[in-house]
Amino acid sequence: MQEHPQLQVSLNLDDRYINLVEEGVDLAIRMGRLSDSSLGARFLGLNPWVLVATPEYLMQAGTPSIPSDLSRHTALIYSSVQGDHRWQFTGRDGSNKSIQVQGPLYTNNLSALLSATRQHLGIAALPWYVAHTSVQSRHLKPLLEDWTMPAQEIHAVYSSPRLLTSKVSKLIDWLAGQFKGNWWAREIGS
Structure with missing residues (x-):
């Protein structure tokens, strides 16, 4: 957020399945296999x-x-x-x-x-x-x-590729960089 001071994030940490369209959510991070093919998604990494x-x-x-x-x-x-x-x-x-x-x-x-x-x-x-x-x-x-044990796939999931805003796209790019290497052994953002 320091790099993008105009960015506003409403962060909801939840283990439940969220319906992005019904709940008006721009982006979700999903662990495991994706089942809803109507959503847009980008592979971020693996969760060992x-x-x-x-x-x-x-x-x-x-x-x-x-x-x-x-x-x-x-x-x-x-x-x-x-x-x-x-x-x-x-x-x-x-x-x-x-x-x-x-x-x-x-x-x-x-x-x-x-x-x-x-x-x-x-x-x-x-x-x-x-x-x-x-x-x-x-x-x-x-x-x-x-x-x-099998690692879970991590995906950034969004409601539709057609509706993907540049802000959300940039956030996904940043997230993809955070999930490289042994990401789980360091603080996100470092």
Whole structure:
């Protein structure tokens, strides 16, 4: 905003799906695959995920060394619905594992999930941008480091390419620059 003092932003941080047209929203950042092909979109980058727990939880419950070990652990789950949830993993050899997880907490709020994890309640899959600071400070420990979880695609989404204003287009260009490299390990704008 310092570079563009005339820019006015109404920032709404929400985990719910927003209908851009009905709610009069110029631009949204969407994580995951896009389902509505009537919207305009620009790929910004990837959102890597990591499996984490506190050292205290791991001292009590043990440290999983392979994905199937997770069946003996308490999972804290990012979701708005209870039911069948699977964590996906890819090994260094290219093998894929899908592990069904259950647990006492299902939440659609990443801050709540991070808080529960930091309170030693179990193991959680979190986006790196959420877990990074807690991992750096050693409050959380990454798990199954020989395995990766699938990264989500990040897109800037807008109602229509025909209605894209130059201001929104410039903002999308700026955002695209922010999501390069290990973007999740630094402050946006730096």
